[in-house]
Amino acid sequence: MRHGRISVCTGPAVLALTLGLWGLTREHSMWRDEAATWQAAHRSLAEIAHMVGQADVVHGLYYAVMHAVFVLFGDSLVTLRLPSVLATATACGLTALVGTRLAGRWAGMAAGCALAVVPAVQEHAQEGRSYAFVLAFVMLATWLLVGALERPTGRRWAWYAGAVLVAAWLNWFSLFALAAHAVTLVCVRADRARRVGWGLAASGAVVGALPVILTSRSQVSLVSWIKPLGWSTVLGVLATVAIAALCALLPRARRPEHTQAGEPHGRVSLAAVALPLCAVPQLGLALISVVKPLYVTRYVLFAYAGLALCIGVLVVTLATRLRTHARILLPATVAIALVALLPIELRLRTMESRVDDVLTTAATVDHVRSTADGVLFLPAARRDTALVSPRAFAGLRDLALAQGPVESGTLKGIEAGPRDIERAMLSARHIVLVTDPGPSRDSSAADRTKRRVLDTYFVRRSDSVQRGRRVSVYERRATGRPHSPSATGPKG
Template identity: 40%
Template sequence: MRWSGAGRAGAAAVLLPMSAMLAIGLWGLDRGGMWRDEAVTFQVARRSVPQIWQLLHSVDAVHGLYYLLMHLALAPHPGEVALRLPSVCAAATTAGLVAALGVCLCRPRVGLWAGLLYAVTPMAGHFAQEGRSYALVAAGVAGATVLLVRAMGMPPVRAKPRSRESVGDWWAYAGVVAVTCLLHELAVLLLLAHAGTLALVRVPARVWWRWGCAAGAAVLGLVPLVLVSRGQSAQVAWLPRPGAGSVERLLAAFTGSTLLVVVPYLVLVALAVRPPLVRRGELSLPAVALPLMVVPPAVLMTVSQFWPLYDDRYVLYALSGAPLLAAAGAERLVGLMPRLRLTVPTGPRITLTGVLTITFAFAVQLPLLRQDRTADHRADNLAAVSATAHSELRPGDPVLFLPSIVRRSALAYPKGFRGIRDVALSAPGPASGTLYGLEADPGELRRRLARLDRVWVVAEPFALRPTWYPASPTEQVKLAVVDEEFVPLEEVARKGVTMRLYVRRAPVQGMRWAID
C-alpha cells in the first residue's frame, strides 16, 4: 500500500511505538525463572480443556478465558518464552493503539509521542513480560477505546456522523469490551471511563442510547462469570484497603520512577487538562484520555475501602490515558510558545525534540528496566527453589509442603523434586480439579508421618513463625506433628522459601516407667 502525506506519517507514528514496545518486551524475556502467578498459568494451561473447565468451577474462574488462550499458546512448545510472548505482543499492540488514538484525535506527532511514552514506561515493560492476562486486558481496553472514538463519529474523527457505519462500530465495540472483561472482570470499569468521555463531550441522546445498548450487551455476557467468581472471592481476601501510599505508587508507576521523569510528566498532564478541556460536540484527546486514566483506579480504590479488590495490576489498562495526556500537553506547550515569544521549531524538529526527550526518559529509567529483567526481582523465583531442592533432596526423600501452595515450585520445575515422596498429597491437581492437588485428611496424614524417621519440610517463611496458625485441619496436623515429634537438623533458605530437614525425636529413657 502506498502512503502519502498524513497517511504515511500516521502509519509511521503507529508502527514505531509498536516496534519499540516489542523490542523492550523481548529484551531479557527468558529471565530464567517463573514466579508464583506465572507458575499457575504455566501448569494450568498445560492441562486438557476438560481439566481446565473442572478447575474453574472451584478456583480462578476470573482467569478462565486466559487459561484457555494460553492452552493454545503453549501447545506447540511449552516454556517461559512461549508463556510470556502473548503478553509481549499484547503490549506492542497497546502501544500502537495508544499512538493511533493520538493520531486520530490530534496529529501524527502526538500519536508518536504517546505511543513511545507508553512503550518506555516501566509498568508497561513489566507486565509485557508477565505470563498473566493483564497486558492482554490493556490491549483490549485500548482497542475498545479506539472503537468508541470511531463509533461516536464526531469531529475531528470524522467530518460528519455516518450512522450506518457507526451502528456496526458499536457492536464491534460491545464485542471487544465483552472479551476484554472475560479476560478480567474488573476491566468492566472501562465502561465508566467511556461514560465519562461521553459526558465531557456532551454527546446527543442517540449516542448515549447506542453506547448504552453496546455496554449493556457486554455486561450481560459478563454476568455468569461474576456469579461464579463471587463464590471464589476468598482468593483476593489477602488484598488490603488502599490508602495514600497506593495512590503514590500508582502515580509513580504511570509516570515514571524518578523525579527527572515524574515532574515534567505531571507538568505536561496539567497543561493537557487546563481549560478549555473540551468544546461541545468535539471529541478531544484529553476528553478520552483523562477519564481512562483516572476513573477506573479511583472507582476501584473507593470500592476497596469497603470490599478490598484493588491492586495496581488490575488497573494497568488505565495507564494508556497517561501518555496520551502527556503528549497532548506537549502539543499545547508547542502552541503556547509563540505567545511566550519563543521561537517555534519547524514541524520535523518539534517531532524529533519530543522523541529525544522520551529517549532521555528511557535512559533515566534504564537501570529499573534492567533490574526488572532478573528473576530475583519478582516476589519469588521457583526455578531457584527447584535448583536448591535438586542439590539437597535425594530420590525417595519424604517431603512435606507447608502450606500446600508451596507445591507450586515442584509443579513448575519438577526436575528438582523428581523421585521424592510427597507425604501429604492424595490426588494431583489435574485429577482433583484443584491448583495444587488434594491432600490427605488429618487422620491419614498422621498415619503417614508416623511411619517416617525423617522428613523435609519445604515451607513459606511465614509458615515457620510461631504466630502462624492455619485454618486448614490438614495444615494444622503438619505443624503439630512436626513440632511435637521431630526436631530440625539442617536448613536451607532462599528468597520466598525455607527448606528444613527434620528427624524424629529420640525416645526418652524411662518414659514407660515414669508413666506407670
Template identity: 40%
Template sequence: MRFSARVAVGVLAPMGAMLALGLWGLDRGAMWRDESATYLVARRTLPEIWRLLGTVDAVHGLYYLLMHGVLAASRGLAAPVGDTETLLRAPSLLAAVGTAGLVAALGHRLTGRARVGLWAGLLYAATPIVSHYAQEGRPYALVATGAAAATLLLVRAAERHTAGGWAGYGAVAAVTVLLNACAALLLAAHAATLALARAPRRTWRGWAAAAGGVVAVLAPLLLVSAGQADQVAWIAEPRYPQVKALLYGFAGPSGLVLAVNLALMGVALARPLPPATPLPLPAVALPLALVPPLLLFAASQQEALFHPRYVFFALAGVPLLAAAGAEWVASRMAWRRPVALVGAAAIGLAFLWQFPLHQRERALSSRADNLAAAAAELGRVTRPGDAVLYAPAYERRLALAYPRPVAHLRDVALQAPGPPSGTLYGREVGPRELARRLAPLDRVWLVSEPGPPHGPKPTALTARGFRPGPSLCLADGKLTLYVRQERP
C-alpha cells in the first residue's frame, strides 16, 4: 500500500471522527454491572486476580490484567470511583479509534482506492453500536481492533508469503482470542476467505501453521473456562428476534440506513471491484461479516452463547462491503472529482438521521442498570444500625462499586470479601450462621432482583420473625425493608 496524503487522510479522518464520537458522552456518571466487574477485578493485586481466574471469569483474564496495568499506571487505585469510570472506558475508546483506522486501511489495501477506505472507516465510526462498545469498560472494542488488525495482516501475509508475516498474523490473532475466546471464530472467517479467493497451497500452509498456534494458545483457556459456564447461563437460546437485532445493529439500525447498506453490499458482491491484492474485498469482508455470527448461532442451538458482544468484531465486514458498493456506483458517474467528499457527506447525513440512536447510546438507560443510583438510593433510605442482605450475592456489586453511600450498613451475610476469597462478590456464611447474625437485628434491608423476593435469604428473614415492609424499585432491582415483629 503506497503511502500518500490521500491515503493518510483516508485513514486519519475516520480515526478523528471515531475519537470525537467516542469522547461525546464518555462519562455517563455511573458504571453498570459488567463495568463494575472490570473495576473490582482490575484494582486487585496480581496474585488476587490470578486466584479469581481459577474460579470465575478466566475468559477475560488477559483483559483484566491489561486494565490492572491501566489503573495502576494512572494511580486510579486511590482515585475516587467517579474519576475511574472514564478511565475504565478509555482503552475501549482508543481501540475503537484504532479499528476505524484499520477498516479504512483495509478498504484501501484491498481495492487500491483511497476513498473506499475513507468511506468504510467513516461508516464504521458512524454506526451506533460501535459507540456502544467504544464507551464501555469491557474487552469487546479491543477484540474488534485485534480482529481488524489480524485481517489486515492476513492480507499482507497472503501477498508476501514470508514466515515473519504469518508469525505476526498468528501473534495478533492469539492475543485477540485471549481477550475473548469467541474471537476464535475469526479463524473460520479467514479460512472461508482463503477458500473464496482460491488461495494457493503455500498460503494455506502459512495460514494453517499460524492458526494452529492460535488454537494451541487458546486451548488451556478453554479448558479452564469450560468449568465456569455459569457465567453465561443467563443467555437464552437465540431465535429470529436476536438475529434481526444483530442485523439492524450491524447494518442499520435505522430502517432507511439498513436498506441503503444492504443495497450497496449487494452491488459490491454482484459487481466486485478489481482486486489490488490476492484476496479480493468481497472474499475478505463477506466471511468476516457472516461466518462468526452464523457459527455462533449454530453452536448456540446446543449451548446458548449468541450475543452481539461476542461477534461485534465481525461488524467490520459490513462497512467494507458497503463502501465497495458505493465506489462501484460512484465510478459510473461523470463527475468524479468531488465524489469522495460527496460520499463522506452522505455518511454524515446517515449519522444525522440516526442521531437520536447515538443520543440513546450515551444515556444511562442504555445499560441494564445504574449502580451509582442504586447505591445512593440505598444509602438515602437506610439509617445507622441497619443491616443489609444481598439476594443473590451478586447484588453486592452496587456496594463494592460505590461503597461510600452504604458504608454505614452491616453486610450481615458476608463471611470473606472477594479478593482474599478468590470470588467476585465475596464468600457468604451458611444458613445457621446467617440465622445467628440475624437474631439481634430489628431492621434488615433486602437488595434483590425485580419481582417478589424469593430464595433462602427472604425465607431466613421470615423464619426469624421479620416481615416485609416498604419497597423501592431500582433500575434493575428492588429494596425491601424487613422489620422484626415485636419480640416476645
C-alpha cells in the first residue's frame, strides 16, 4: 500500500519540483512581498512575535519557519524560495493521492500533474511567501477528510483538525477550504456520527485560529491596496468554476472509487470533493469582495487543486474515449500543456514578472549614493529595499526615520513628524529619493511634507526608473522658489 502511494506521488512531485527549480532566482530579483519575508525572517523569534502583534500576523507562523530556515541553511534567494518549491511538490503529491483514492490511480496522477502545470501554482512555487505552504496543508486536510469519511476514527478527525489549524495559522483565508469540506459532507449525505466528528474537528480548528483572525482585524489597513473586483477577475473565477463543474458531471467523477461494504454514508465521489474545493473559496471570497475588496488569487490558490482533480478525471475519460491508455495520454497532455504555456512560464521566471524588484533598486542607489548625504522613501514602505540591502545605503542618513522597524515592531519603521522631517531634509545638500514610478499618492502628512520640501527647496539632478521603482537624486537649490519642470535632470 505504501509503495503504491509513493509511486502515485512521485511523478507529480518530480514535475512540480523540476518546474520550481527552473529559474528559481528569477534573474537575481526579489519583489516587495518577498522583501517583507526576508527582513522578518532575519529577526529573532521574540522580535517576530513583537512585530505580528502590530503587522502581518497572518504570516507570523511562516516568518518563524523561514527564520529557522535561514538559521540552518543561511540566507539566499534559493533558501528564500526553496521551501515553497518543496511545499508545492508536496501539494501535487497529495493531490495525486486524493485523486487516486476517489477516482483511480491514473486520475490521481493526472490531477497532481495538472496542479503542477497551473501558471499560478508555478508562480507561487517560486515565491518566498506562505501560499504554497497553505496549498500543501489544505490538500493534506482534504486527504485526511476523505479518509475520515470512509473510515471515521477519533484519531483521523484529530489529524484533520491539526492540518486545518496549521493552514489557518499560515493564512486564515484557508478556512474557505473548511467551508468547502462542509459542502462535501452535504454532498455525500454523511451520517450523524461523521457530521459530529467533522463538526468537532472544524470547531477546534476555528477556535485555535481565532487569535490570528481577531488580531488581523486590527491590521486591516495592510490590505487597503486591494482593488475592487474587475471583470477580468470575475470572468476568470466563473470560467474556472464552470470547467470544474463540467468535468464533475463525468460519470467517473460522480462514481465513488472505493465502496465500504455496509457503509453507504462513507462513499465519497471525486465530484463531491473537487467541485466544492474549486468553487466555494473563489466564489466566497469574490462575494465578500463586493462589500470589502479582498479578492487576490493567491489568497485562494488552493482552489486550483479542486480544478486539478476534475481535470484528472477528464484526462482518464479522454483516454477511454480515444481508446488509448492513460500512461500514454498523460505524458502527451502534460507536454502539450507545458509547450502551450511556455510564454507564460518563461515570463514568470524573469524579474519583470513581479511588480517591482528591490535588488535592482538597491544597486541603483549604491551607484549614486556617493553624491548624496541623505535618503528618503516615499511612501515609507519603500524602505524595504534598504532593509534587504543595507550595504547599498551605507553612508546615507535616513532623513525621515524616527524608530527602526525592529525596535518599533513594524515592517517599515516609524517616521518622524512633518516638522522634524522638514528640518532633516533642509540639513542635507543632496537627497536620494526611492519611490514608485507612477503618479504620486502622498496619503500621509509625512509623505506630503517630503514632496513639498523637495519641490520647494530642491531640484532633481538625475532620475532612473527600473524594474518598478524610481530612484532620483535631488540637490538643494540656492533659493526657495519651486523649480520648474525644465529644471529636472536627464532621465536614465
